[in-house]
Amino acid sequence: MSSIIQVKDLNKDFGEIKAVSNLSFSVPAGQVYGFLGQNGAGKSTTIRMLLTLIKPSSGTIQIFGMELQKHRKEILRKVGAIIERPDLYKYLTALENLRIFGIMSGIKISEKKLMDQLAMVGLAERAHSKVKTYSQGMKQRLGIATALVHDPELIILDEPTNGLDPQGIADIRNLILHLKKDLGKTLVVSSHLLSEVELIADSMIIIDKGKKLVEGKVNELFDPSETVVEVKTINDEIAREKLKASQLGEFILSKRNDAVLLKLHREQVPVVMKEMVQMDIGILSFHSKHSLEDYFLSLTTANQYVETVAN
Amino acid sequence: MMEKMCRLIPGKAILMLAIIPLFAGYRSMTSTPEEVIANVRAKLDKVNDYEASGKMKTNVIFIKAPIAKVKVYFKKPNKLRINNESGISFIPKGSVNINLSNIFLNGTASFDIIDVGNEAGTNLRIIKLLPKDENSDVVLSTLYIDEAQSLIKKAKTTTKDNGTYELEMTYGKYAEYGLADKVIFSFNTKDYKLPKGITFDYDDGSKKEQDPNKLKNKKGKVEIVYSSYSVNKGVSDTVFR
Amino acid sequence: MWKLLQIELFKIFKRPRTYIAFGAIAAVVFLIQVALKFDGKSYIDLLMSNLKDSFDFNDDFKLDLLNGYLICFVILNTLLIQMPLLVALISGDSIAGEANMGTLRLSLTKPISRTQYMLVKFLASVIYTVALLIWMAVLALFGSMLIFGTNDMVVLRSEGIEQIQSFDVMWRYIAAFGYAAVALTTVSALSFLLSVFAENSIGPIIATMSIVIVFTILSEMNIPIYDQTVKPYLFTSHMVAWKGFFYVKADAEGTTINGSIENLPAIMRSLSILLIYIGLFFGSAVWVFRKKDILT
Incomplete structure (x- = not known):
């Protein structure tokens, strides 16, 4: 099975603090990859490095077999992401938000497709409401719609269930499984809730204090003995x-x-x-x-x- | 009779050219200053009103002004108005004096006439007028008169409050009415200065030349060149409003 | 690029705060116009107070003087000092506001280079600034021309009076507004740079205003040790150079030369200094932003 993401000896220092230390892992194609760690373990820093928001101090990141720094645009065109809370333009409507991020992703997209996308996350009826009137769960779903608007091959979701009620969590879980099974996407899902990841991830990595503790298939990692x-x-x-x-x-x-x-x-x-x-x-x-x-x-x-x- | 004599003079003048220095003083004695003034006045009195078109040039050290197309309106006894037809003009105080009849407004009896004789090198007779009224703003008027034509060529008026005005006239087509084709009106101006806090000037960094003479020269000049007069055709009072 | 610019403009003009600036300009312009309409004569008396001994100022003259061109000049004098705040309101928010909303991190995961992102953001701020100036021109210039009519324009400087014939004025205003656009773009570039460092927009807005105020005070103060050392290098000293378009040349007899500018090289020098500042501010903003880790 080919790797979508290949990370080698990744380091990130913020001054004295080592946020990520010699981290290496690979994400197989067509899987849900769990990125686990407690708050402050370095998950977000790593994910932001995958998305070019943070520059690594050293190490290499390859996505789709290409060097991330050198082929940034090409890679990002095929990546969709939510980082922590999916904050959007609150003074704009859901449709306007979706359109903006669609254009920014470099694609032409029809109004109908935009509406379909909103329908997929159950927001069609509120397409013309300003985002500031949305509940946290609705914002989360809209965030996912914006991450998916350009039909990316790789989807990176940082703590997608944060702040959601049980129903919201279940909805997201189903959506993730749908994206993997029905649409063949590769997903990286970070969480500090293991119980969540246990239910959706095929492979996973656990990091703590910026270091890898373990990586592998969920069912193999867990030693029943x-x-x-x-x-x-x-x-x-x-x-x-x-x-x-x-x-x-x-x-x-x-x-x-x-x-x-x-x-x-x-x-x-x-x-x-x-x-x-x-x-x-x-x-x-x-x-x-x-x-x-x-x-x-x-x-x-x-x-x-x-x-x-x-x- | 005086006029007849005067008309004869140009003819004689050619003959007398060589001996003018000798005879000039003598000739001027032929008419009294009162007569000269009376002749000048008589000419000016022919004009009841006029409307004149011309171009006005303002030359004041601290004002950059374009040449203005003006209409000058006059009506007896002393109404005068300079209107800029197409823009704005700064009209100096005392500009009413460009109308020469203003000098004699209170009649010839209101001042003492002093004959100074001819100006050296010219045939202009210098006559000074001293107002009898001590409260008059005008302290002294000095007129340089072309006796032969009964035209005032130059006038200096010293006032109590507004400094000294000077007028210089050049005559042409309208000389018979004592109306000049060109008037240069010189007047005193006060210092001009506005605080930078009001103007917020753009300081372009260039050093302004500090020419002390330039700053001390507080004379302003207004020059009007008339192209046409329409004399005694009536002027409505409304223009003087 | 054009698409991205459209998005930025859409975002700017969808925000209520954008219209605060337009409203503020309308209010100030209106207030000045009303004041001068009803009490313009006393304003002229004040300005002309040390000329009234030498010149006759009748009411007609005052009304002629108080024409649309002069009113616009008075408004520009007052308003261009306040405009930096209105400009900073948007450009100071440009990056910091996105950081604060949390949309910056999302935008930067899109296939757009950071340089391109900055360019688009900055261009949008510049367009907003130009839109403000056009709005101001419509109200202050054309509005005043409508209300007060047109006539020769008289510009008062501390050491003299410039009189420009009415037909010779309009191109000067076009040049002046063009220059003002560059001047305000300098402020825009400054607050844009500050915006890169902040995570909410209040900081850059206040910092921009503080810098502009301090520099303006230094520019306006007549302290000899600053005159040649500091003042020529402050961008605020050069922001008022738009007035240079209303300073005319005169011939030896003091007659205005139509179509002339007293010191065009000085205006051009000021313009180049502003352009250098814009380049410096924007260049640093891009340089910092490209290296910045997005943690918000």
């Missing part, structure tokens, strides 16, 4: 100290105020449970988690823990 165990105790502090003193210390994930987190293989779970009882740690509950969310948490918090220890 690993699990995160959340242990609630009478006194987490004491429990943690006792664990650290024992050989179980290596399994501890970072501090969490209300629980002790352990990352274990499935077969280790009963053994560890038994040992903890023997150590006389007052266990209140012992909960084994098994979702992508936990996986993500385990990766990012482990990373944090390593850094905390290093410091």
